[in-house]
Amino acid sequence: MSVAAVSISGLRKSFGKTEVLRGIDLEVAEHEVVCLIGASGSGKSTLLRCLNLLEPFDSGRIVVRGEDLTARGVDVNRVRRRIGIVFQSYNLFPHMSVLRNVTLGPMKALGRSRGQAEAEATELLARFGLADRRGDYPDRLSGGQQQRVAIVRALAMKPELMLLDEVTSALDPELVAEVLNVIREVAAGGMTMLIATHEMSFARDIANRVCFLDGGVILEQGPPAQIFTKPGEERTRQFLDRIIAAGRL
Amino acid sequence: MRTAFFNWDAYRSSFPEISRAFLLNVKIFLIAEAFILVFALLLAVLRGLPGPVFFPVRLLAIAYADFFRGVPTILVIALLGFGAPALALDGIPTSTTFWGIVSLVLIYTAYVSEVYRAGIESVHPSQEAAARSLGLTRTQALGSVVLPQAVRRVIPPLLNDFIGLQKDTALVGILGSVEAFKQSQIEVSADFNFTHYLVAATLFVAITIPLARFTDWLVARDRRRRQAGRLV
Numbered sequence: 001m002s003v004a005a006v007s008i009s010g011l012r013k014s015f016g017k018t019e020v021l022r023g024i025d026l027e028v029a030e031h032e033v034v035c036l037i038g039a040s041g042s043g044k045s046t047l048l049r050c051l052n053l054l055e056p057f058d059s060g061r062i063v064v065r066g067e068d069l070t071a072r073g074v075d076v077n078r079v080r081r082r083i084g085i086v087f088q089s090y091n092l093f094p095h096m097s098v099l100r101n102v103t104l105g106p107m108k109a110l111g112r113s114r115g116q117a118e119a120e121a122t123e124l125l126a127r128f129g130l131a132d133r134r135g136d137y138p139d140r141l142s143g144g145q146q147q148r149v150a151i152v153r154a155l156a157m158k159p160e161l162m163l164l165d166e167v168t169s170a171l172d173p174e175l176v177a178e179v180l181n182v183i184r185e186v187a188a189g190g191m192t193m194l195i196a197t198h199e200m201s202f203a204r205d206i207a208n209r210v211c212f213l214d215g216g217v218i219l220e221q222g223p224p225a226q227i228f229t230k231p232g233e234e235r236t237r238q239f240l241d242r243i244i245a246a247g248r249l
Numbered sequence: 250m251r252t253a254f255f256n257w258d259a260y261r262s263s264f265p266e267i268s269r270a271f272l273l274n275v276k277i278f279l280i281a282e283a284f285i286l287v288f289a290l291l292l293a294v295l296r297g298l299p300g301p302v303f304f305p306v307r308l309l310a311i312a313y314a315d316f317f318r319g320v321p322t323i324l325v326i327a328l329l330g331f332g333a334p335a336l337a338l339d340g341i342p343t344s345t346t347f348w349g350i351v352s353l354v355l356i357y358t359a360y361v362s363e364v365y366r367a368g369i370e371s372v373h374p375s376q377e378a379a380a381r382s383l384g385l386t387r388t389q390a391l392g393s394v395v396l397p398q399a400v401r402r403v404i405p406p407l408l409n410d411f412i413g414l415q416k417d418t419a420l421v422g423i424l425g426s427v428e429a430f431k432q433s434q435i436e437v438s439a440d441f442n443f444t445h446y447l448v449a450a451t452l453f454v455a456i457t458i459p460l461a462r463f464t465d466w467l468v469a470r471d472r473r474r475r476q477a478g479r480l481v
Contacts, residue, residue, distance in 0.1 A: 054378055081384030091379035095397050104393060105383030157383060 003066045005030045005161055005192040006051070011060030013046055020046045021057065022216035028161075028194060033187050035203035035224075036196040038213035039239060044196035045088075047213070048163040051194070052085045065160060081109050084154030085163040088170050090146040092138040092153070098125065099134040102153045110157065117156075124152045128182050144175030148182050155186065162186065164195040168202075200243055204228050212236045252442070259444040263436040267445065270432035271452045274418040277346065277428065281353045282414060286407075288354065289361035290400075294391065296362070297369055310362075317359035323420050326352040330424035349421030357414050364406045368399035405471065408464040412457050419453070429453070 004027045011024040020043045028034050036044045049055035051062060053069065053076045062069045069079050092101050102125065103117040112120075125131050128148050138146055147167055154162060164183065168176045180202050187193060187206055197203050203210055204224040211221040212233070220233045231237050295303075296310040317325070329352045334343040342348070372395050380390035422431035429449040436445035 052382055054382060077381075077384045077386055080382055085382045087375065087379065089375060091375045093376065093379070093394055093398075095401065104380075105385065108389045108393060109384035153383070 004028060004063070005032065005065060006194070007061075007063040008051070009061045011047070011050060011057055011062065013043075013050060013055065013057040020216055021050070021060075024060070024216075024218060026211065026218060028192060030192055031190045032208045033193045033195065033206055034209045034211060035207035036194065036211050036213055037198075037200065037203060037227075037239075042213040043216045044213055045165050048085065048165045048194060048196055051163055052083050053079055054085070077109065081105075081157055082160045083163060084157055084159035084161070086147070086150050086154050086165065086167050088166040090138075090143070090150045090170070092146055092150055094138050097135050097137055098130065098141070098149050101138070101149060102156045105153065105157045121152070121156055124155055125149075128152055128185070142175060143171045144178045147171065147175075147179045151179075151182055151186065160192065162191050162193045164193065164197070166196050166198060168197070168199055198243075200228065200240075212239065214239070254443050254447065256442055256444040259440065259442040260448055263433065263445045264448050266436065267429050267432045267448045268452060270427050271429035271449070273346070273426065273428040274415070274453075275456070277350055277353070277418040277421055278411075278415050281350050281357065281418075282411060284350075284354045285357045285361050285414070288358040290365050290396075292358060292362035293365035293369060294396075296366060314359045314362055317356050318363075320356070322352070322356050322417055323423065325356055326420050326423065328352075330421070345424035346421060346426040349418075349424055349426055353414060353417060353421070356417075357410065360413075361407065361410050364403050364410060365399065367406075368403035369395060371402055372398045402471075405464050405468045408460060408467070412460050412464070415457055415460070416453060419449075 006026070006028040008024055008026045011021050012019065013021040020041075024043075024047055026034075036047065038044055046055060050057045060070070064079070064082065068074070093104070096104065099118060099121055102121040103112075103114070106112040106117040106120065107114060122131065122134060125134055128151070130145065130148055130152065133141060133145060133149070138149070141149065147170075151164075151167070167183070168179050171179060176199070180199065183193075183195070183202075184206060195203070195207070207224050209221060210224045210227040211218045212227060212231070212235075213219065214235050220227065220231060220236050227236065228240065231240060292310055292313065295306050296314070298306055326349055330345050330348040333341055333348050334345070376394055376398065377390050380394040381387070385393065418428060419430035422428050422434070425431070427435075429452055433445040433449040436448075437443055
């Protein structure tokens with residue numbers, strides 16, 4: 001097997017006395033889409049934030065394409081340029097137009113000229129049906145459009161890996177589909193992705209592999225067909241039963 | 250009382266001189282404000298520097314703000330305005346107006362930095378996280394994402410401090426700089442008619458009231474926007 005896109009070993013993280021991640025081991029191959037499922041508080045979001053070095057962690061190693069992010073003297077800004085993240089609450093910059101939101105990273109962090117950054121941003125926005133929104137400010141957009149812009153903003157950095165942190169959880173139900181479709185398209189383009197999600201049918205549909213997080217560890221993982229139809233662990237079954245009862249599967 | 254306070258003839262007679270002197274108040278205000286806006290922002294940013302490395306810097310910034318907010322303005326003006334020229338050192342300006350401006354800058358920088366700080370703290374941490382997640386450095390995130398939003402939010406309270414500064418320019422008069430208050434004092438001592446003070450008062454109010462209304466208007470507009478569910 002070639003070098004993994006991401007290799008995580010023994011990742012631990014505590015908030016005060018609460019240990020949120022208790023030793024996560026996970027390898028993600030190039031072009032693989034891995035969905036993280038699990039109850040709120042199981043550590044999905046924290047794991048993604050640690051990967052992007054937004055959250056300091058206590059111990060463990062993270063290696064991206066052979067480069068150890070946890071080594072001493074690693075330039076965190078350079079690491080973050082290679083790893084895109086999209087947040088649950090979009091976090092667009094409200095004082096900038098859609099176009100400026102998308103070009104800020106390439107211009108400031110990658111040193112692209114305005115002309116080049118704008119040309120690339122315009123092309124990306126057009127690809128995701130947002131061409132006519134480039135001059136608007138985020139408060140003029142629907143939640144779904146804002147989240148699509150946030151995805152485009154991350155893609156504009158041409159990341160090697162994308163982390164999606166429950167990107168549809170804050171959306172009205174009727175806006176979820178447009179965002180999921182964008183993610184499907186990104187996955188179809190071969191992007192390696194780690195997706196924390198509560199959308200089980202989406203996970204079943206898009207993931208090459210599903211990981212069930214429980215109590216800060218990956219309790220069970222496997223192809224979606226296996227996890228969703230005949231989970232091996234009692235805890236996984238209970239979780240899925242609750243999801244089904246809530247009508248989310 | 251009518252002749253001593255509301256004497257129309259006295260008002261008319263001193264108005265030209267006092268308004269000419271008032272130009273000095275406006276000048277002091279404008280020069281001081283330009284420095285205050287820059288220094289205060291710098292102080293607010295220094296105070297927000299993270300990590301143990303910057304602990305001494307933060308401590309100094311806090312000490313500065315505490316000290317200059319605690320000392321009466323007139324005391325600082327007297328101390329520097331009378332004290333600094335009295336040293337008679339080469340290269341130290343002897344202009345009382347200069348030292349008056351320096352004092353106002355020292356005091357108001359402390360106040361205005363608190364306003365900026367409130368603005369910076371009002372920007373949700375997720376905004377900085379989003380900027381950093383794109384690979385922007387801390388400085389870039391501050392400059393492109395945090396500060397532009399922070400400054401926008403504190404414009405009304407900033408204008409409030411402008412009004413205070415405009416009034417306090419009169420304190421420089423105690424040093425002998427002939428600004429509107431000093432000029433009216435001169436006029437009063439000549440004929441013991443207090444109407445001349447009223448002239449200075451109207452001039453101040455002519456500037457501060459429009460500023461206050463403008464501030465109110467900005468605050469109201471801000472509130473309307475928030476109620477409409479829009480971010481500022």
